[in-house]
Amino acid sequence: MSNFPWLTTIGVIPLIGAVVVMLLPRSKGLLAKQLALVFSLIALGMTIAMALQFDADVTDPFQFSESASWIPALGISYSVGVDGIGLVLIGLAATLVPVVILAGWHDVDEELGSVKGYFALILVLQTLMIGVFAATDVFLFYVFFEAMLVPIYFLIGRYGGPQRAYAAVKFLIYSLVGGLFMLASLIGLYVVSGRQLGEGTFDFLSLVGLEMDSTTQRLLFLGFFFAFAIKAPLFPFHTWLPDAAKESTPGTAVLLIGVLDKVGTFGMIRYLLPIFPEASQFYAPVVIAMAVIGILYGALVALGQNDMKRLFAYSSMSHFGFIALGIFVFTNIGMSGSVLYMVAHGLSTAAVFLVAGFLMARRGGSSLISDYGGISKVAPVLAGFLLFAALSSLALPGLASFLGEFMVLLGTFQIYPWVAVVATLGIVFTAAYVLRFYQRTATGPVPAAYAPGSAHPMTDVKAREVTALAPLVLLTIVLGVFPTPALDVINPAVEWTQQTLGVVDPPPQIDTPGGGQ
């Protein structure tokens, strides 16, 4: 089965699912949901099967590579393949989609819009997410990168809250502006590669070896960086995120922040660092400054939010600061930590937004924190999940996000101790806003609006909701206690990236036989 086109197959399955779902008659909403779930589970199963065959010891940067000519005149090909980083992120996407479908079972009803459309869009999005993480042709990456906007635009714009049109357009314009700069850089890369290799190409590995003078490199870097910084989002390009997160359905928010935004940081580590090593080093201080500001800024703004979805959008911004920080300190520990943190953050964000969604579904859709209180009294299990999600978000040691965050800080400390000191202060603010949120929603007296005996008493979790959350909880714990399976595949990819950059980790100050083991 070594030549089996794994990635294409995994990518196409949800697309077939989307077509099938769309072909159903409008009245078959339930069947649409069930089919969507089945297709996403097939894709998940295939992803797991692929991941099991991934060989961490192979020296090739990419595995499961496929290539087919697409637009030969421009050197564009359909080439896909994964390294460890792409693999874990595809795994994340494949895990979150069935979870979101299951959790969002009642997110949309016929009054809001077509039910089958919602689930078909999610499946289309999954295809594109897998494509964007698997592409090894930069143009193909760009196509997926931009195409992702289409389903997410409709997911926000058709199925979101009252301000959905504003949020969707804001998101779209932000992303398109970023994509435009990226396109310009992409063309630049093509021209440069044409000049140097005789024939222009978009093949990632050919572009890695490209020698550019520093001005060209820096300009092209900026184009890509702009797109990724908006996507991630880094301070100060973040203001679309709170609006988008607030207006979209919980499921959309999970996919948007949990997976789509990771494309930004994934792009940094996959494309910026290897293709523009010199420019990356040149701009690293700027990016690090943006990241650290983002960490503290996001946490502090989150502290002042009254809306739970906006709160966790700012919280994500703070966490993306950590991820970008880990990438741009160029240490093995920091980068591996960043990738681990991407996965952990995907899981914790998913948990947070889904629990928030469950709460909102019980409270007539309000996401105002002041509308809640005392949940632990009326719905203890739901409050337990909420607490777990909150703790996962504040990087409690023993959970996956802790390892990611700590490795990022450690990797930063190796190069810039004072930056790490400042960033570490973020963990106090994180604790403050996360626990303040939990205190205001889950503890204290129960509001009359949903007290037992009132018109709409708060109910505890249903089996479907537990089923959706359980995998997130388990994965968060497993990756926090035993992250070896993930680190085994992430580390070689990170080391390869470090090689292309030409940097090595600084040795410990005291190198004794006893140390370093």
Added chain:
Amino acid sequence: MNPENYIILSGLLFTIGALGVMIRRNAIVVFMSIELMLNAANLAFVSFARINGTLDGQVVAFFVMIVAAAEVVVGLAIIVTIFRTRRSASIDEPNLLKY
């Protein structure tokens, strides 16, 4: 007879048509002026074909006629619809799409 005269005639007809489109308000008349312009172009095509001794121009003239016929169908349909709803065939009145 000198084929160039046909070219001049074609130019005159085209100018009349263009002026008609710009000056007249009645949609039917504007429409007729457009037809006039199309036929002026046809005349030019045929004349040039004659001058150059090829059939290309004549072939294109047939295409233009077909396009013109199709256009009449669609155009008249639009005009009739607008007339029915607005009781007027003035082309200045339907301005819902402005700005």
Added chain:
Amino acid sequence: MIGTGAVVAQTAPLLAPLNAATGIFQYIWVLIALPLAGAIILLTTGSLLKRWGHIIGVATVGVSAILGIIMLLEMMGRSADDRAFGQTAFTWVFAGQFDVDVAFQLDQLSMVFVLLITIVGTLIHIYSIGYMAHDPDRKRFFGFLNLFIAAMLLLVLADNYLLLYVGWEGVGLASYLLIGFWQYKNSAAAAAKKAFVINRVGDVGLSLAIMLMFVTFGSVTFSSVFANAGEASDSTLTWIGLLLLLAAAGKSAQFPLQAWLLDAMEGPTPVSALIHAATMVTAGVYLIVRSNAIYDRTVFAATAVVVVGVITMIIGAIIGSAKDDIKKALAGSTMSQIGYMVLAAGLGPIGYVFAIFHLLTHGVFKANLFLSAGSVMHGMNNGVNMRRFGALRAAMIITFGAFTAGYLAIIGIPPFSGFYSKDKIIHAAFEQSNIVGIAGVLAAGITGFYMTRMIVMTFFGKARWEDDAHPHESPPVMTIPLIILGFGSAFTGMALVYWGDIETWLTPVTGLEERELAIPTVVLEMLTLATVLVGVGVAIWIYRRSVPIEPPQKVSVLTVAARQNMFDDAINDVVAVRPTWYTARFLVWFDNRAVDGFVNGLAAAVGGVSGRLRRIQTGFTRTYALVMVIGVLAVLTALGLVMLP
């Protein structure tokens, strides 16, 4: 710091490699796994097993305690350099040079902690069966207690700082859950949050210390950090020492991070006993003593530890003297006693052993005192105001007996256990510096005062009970642990000195140093005892007659400050909470107006320009046609101009 005495005897800590865990020591992980499994079962099974929840909770911790005792006996049978064991479970996290295992280390220091945690923990568990009997969430309570024990065991059994951090934060989480156990009370939820956030400030210290250690030594295991500590620069060691002190201050409620401790009384009383006696607050002392290889080499950081310890010792004692809430008075006492331990730990090899010694005796008698206080509350409708107690000795004789044993132990009357451990610390303090020594004696005197005040107000004098109070003795499931702990309070000190020989036991881990002292030991003991008796006498004199039910308002400035916990909330508010909150509010405004305002302004500007431009679309078809013709003509003209010449 200037030592006042010449060194008499000195023993350096053994840095022998850890033995492979064989025999009974293969099961080190079971010590943690049992309570953890109990916690998982209790917390995930919902209403299943509801009637058996407390049995599971007690059994798992109890078996851990038995296993710990077996290990202790096995360990005692071995020679002193053969008592440390290491066990690697699996590789935890690795990237580049960073490679940390989930690995455990059981040596003499961990051993005494394991015993303290599991034995006192078991007694508190048993007591909780009765104390929480009427709480509908008793099963959850036991789950949290088990989690607490498991985290604390992980903390003391980890063989590297990163794994210790997991236990460290696990303890913080468990305390958060337990302090906020009665979450429907706003005060409980707020107290829990406060404890966690202040602990997080300490965690910053621990995180940074671990990072600095890794960058310096390339490893975060105890063995390699300590083995190479001598080669690190002074400034590095000082920084590590100060950062670890910050961590310890957070967890052990030391100045300036002490504010959470008094609020933490919002939790059920067994929780207070667990936090104050066997777990949580002792973690900071453990961390400092465990890192003795660092502190031995940095005078500055060690001095900082002493200063923090002395300050906390004094303010804790003063707060304890002014509180009318029996639990808060005891909490002030805990601060003060932990201050003693931190002080001792800061003294270096002359103090480590005694810090741990006092920690052990304190663990027993403070558990005793808290559980006795809980028993009093149990009989008094959960009242905590000592002004509404009085004359309770007849109504609850067993509780009174246990409390008295704890009382005599904490004020240090020979031969009760506090006498041995506290005097050793005061002795060591005088070896180092007279000022510190005098502070220790002074604090002992205040201890005598506030404890006497507490016992007099609660058990003696006239009954000042609320009208509906019907004091009664607690059920046996609560009193039996009290009796055990009462005997423990009486004899732990003696047992550890004469039978256990705690000094020799711990020396291989901590090292030991004795200095010659200008004042003879007996004189010192007499001096301390006399000061304590003065404190006791003053308290009896003041409270000998009636105690007003309303707290008097005409009191000294010190009492006002002490009632306000030395204004720690106000100080935190000014220094940290308000600035953070105002910054957050400003940034929210800034984000909405400035950052997003800029973006939306840009959008509005584009919209405005296009709004003007669209006026060109007049809607007159003929205008469009005219423009088109002009355009065509312009293009033709331009082409002509280019082509013709």
